[in-house]
Amino acid sequence: MSYRSKLTASAPKVKRRVGKYELGRTIGEGTFAKVRFAKNSETGDPVAIKILDKEKVLKHKLVEQIKREISIMKLIKHPNVVGLHEVMGSKSKIFIVLELVTGGELFDIIANYGRMREDEARRYFQQLINAVDYCHSRGVYHRDLKLENLLLDAYGNLKVSDFGLSALSQQIRGDGLLHTSCGTPNYVAPEVLEDGGYHGAAADLWSCGVILFVMLAGYLPFEDNNLMNLYKKISSAEYTCPSWLSFGAMKLIAKILDPNPVTRITIPEILVDEWFRKGYKPPVFEEKCEANLDDIDAAFGDSEDQHVKEKIEEQPASMNAFELISLSKGLNLENLFDIEKEFKREKRFTSKCSAKEIVTKIEEAAKPLGFDIQKKNYKMKLETMKAGRKGNLNVATEIFQMAPSVHMVELKKSKGDTLEFQKFYRSLSVQLKDVVWKSEEEMQDSMTA
Incomplete structure (x- = not known):
């Protein structure tokens, strides 16, 4: 397997947020609800969030029962009773934020x-x-x-x-x-x-x-x-x-x-x-x-102004040590079989900017160069509006996480002329001078040193 296919095989991490809470693994599941581990992003405190499907609750006429359950738990504040922090609602779900109890049944x-x-x-x-x-x-x-x-x-x-x-x-x-x-x-x-x-x-x-x-x-x-x-x-x-x-x-x-x-x-x-x-x-x-019970009606209501925002965020795919080492010229066996040696069809650089910032900067730099841009998470497809020597130049871009604060950006020609790709990369590099931390040559020098 080539290191390129190995890299793309790495799955991106998916983060799901509900308001200020970052959801984790499922720790319990029933007919009408599932319970997920979560973390308060403001305080770092762990909690359990009981997630109910509004459609199922309405279909089975359980609204009053669920409201009653929430009201009861808000009334009870005792060291030997599982605590309820707050209740939130979105268009399709009810989120009951509970004290996380980790010792089992x-x-x-x-x-x-x-x-x-x-x-x-x-x-x-x-x-x-x-x-x-x-x-x-x-x-x-x-x-x-x-x-x-x-x-x-x-x-x-x-x-x-x-x-x-x-x-x-x-x-x-x-x-x-x-x-x-x-x-x-x-x-x-x-x-x-x-x-x-x-x-x-x-x-x-x-x-x-x-x-x-x-x-x-x-x-x-x-x-x-x-x-x-x-x-x-x-x-x-x-x-x-x-x-x-x-x-x-x-x-x-x-x-x-x-x-x-x-x-x-x-x-x-x-x-x-x-x-x-x-x-x-x-x-x-x-x-x-x-206890204040106002948030219960807000959670079950239809007003979008009172609904919590649900966000799904994907993080760049991470790279393990072997994948990083394979980028070194000395261990990259692909060079032995590369027919078009004069001009490389891919480029890389590292950056200390966040993945979101890198995507935005590439987009801002590529558009004036005449590229149409399609984005999906931390992958981008850049295509020239105007055909070149070998048709439209297509550049596939992907961001990988090397460390918590370091990302590697790979740009690969997927269609078009290699010379035009090299010219595009030189122009792009000028525009991204504040984003690039190390060029590919500097990366390889540091790996082989």
């Missing part, structure tokens, strides 16, 4: 390593109760608490996520109860399975009890391949604690997994429980003022 720890030590499980449970207690104080009920929705940050602290099935207190009917059956079957409270309504706080607490059991036992308390049998077990709280659980842990689990929501233990009672209190540290954080 609590589910993965159990799946990979089995049950936890009692003191470790207790610490996570304490953080879970702190978060749920705060949510309930703000009139927010999660309704889908499970290990998969409990994340860990880089310091091993628990973070509650995914409020997609949450319910605000405004959704409570005149009887004071919620009436939507939702959640994951193994974690759901008995009263949720019935059609008589339920209290969100008591239902969330049941799910917390299932989570505590799984952390300590390594398996679910209620399991059955038959859904009706599973519901029967849940309704009668039919489970067995493993022998290694301490008496204090078994006693607390029994109080939480009480099938009667009226007699089930409450969070204030859990907070004074002897087993729970061991090593307990109440959360210390600054209470935020009321």
Whole structure:
């Protein structure tokens, strides 16, 4: 393979920006949304951006549900709940900028390593109760608490996520109860399975009890391949604690997994429980003022003035060390087979200017010389309007990144007379004197030195 084809085989880097955020790899994907790693270009802080397709959201009539999810997360500012920074909208997408949580799911720890030590499980449970207690104080009920929705940050602290099935207190009917059956079957409270309504706080607490059991036992308390049998077990709280659980842990689990929501233990009672209190540290954080929800309507609205700009930027293809060395005359075997030795059909130079600036300067210099210009990312096609000795002169130009602040520009005659190409390059060089850092000869001298 020639070094020319090797160079053009290098793929350019693509940068996608949304407002001030530079998007990275996809870290999660669902039916209606994907989550991508991103970086705030102003602060350098990493974030996660949940991207929703507006068309799909509208088609499935999910606008109000998504708005509710965002509103809920804006209301909740707690160290054990995934934070929401801001919401943005474009013509076709909704962007929810979230706190980046890098420690994985609590589910993965159990799946990979089995049950936890009692003191470790207790610490996570304490953080879970702190978060749920705060949510309930703000009139927010999660309704889908499970290990998969409990994340860990880089310091091993628990973070509650995914409020997609949450319910605000405004959704409570005149009887004071919620009436939507939702959640994951193994974690759901008995009263949720019935059609008589339920209290969100008591239902969330049941799910917390299932989570505590799984952390300590390594398996679910209620399991059955038959859904009706599973519901029967849940309704009668039919489970067995493993022998290694301490008496204090078994006693607390029994109080939480009480099938009667009226007699089930409450969070204030859990907070004074002897087993729970061991090593307990109440959360210390600054209470935020009321959240501004204006950006939610702006994100879902049709006004282009309030939409965020989406940009796709391509960076020049980079060159590895071998490709750079191959530019040296001593290692360039192509010279042995070049029939037209008198005049080279390609030229190169290096520049310390940005790739965008180089493209602009070449365009400005080539147009007065009678060239029509076509651009695609960091490649340009220059063609004379007037035919020469061998037809119209065509020059292919491409910019490669050699280092973060150094670019190499390659100009190659793809059609026309070689002498005319050489003449064009000399004229172009004069116009680009402020852009050229090193000529091809200087580059080769530095490589062979």
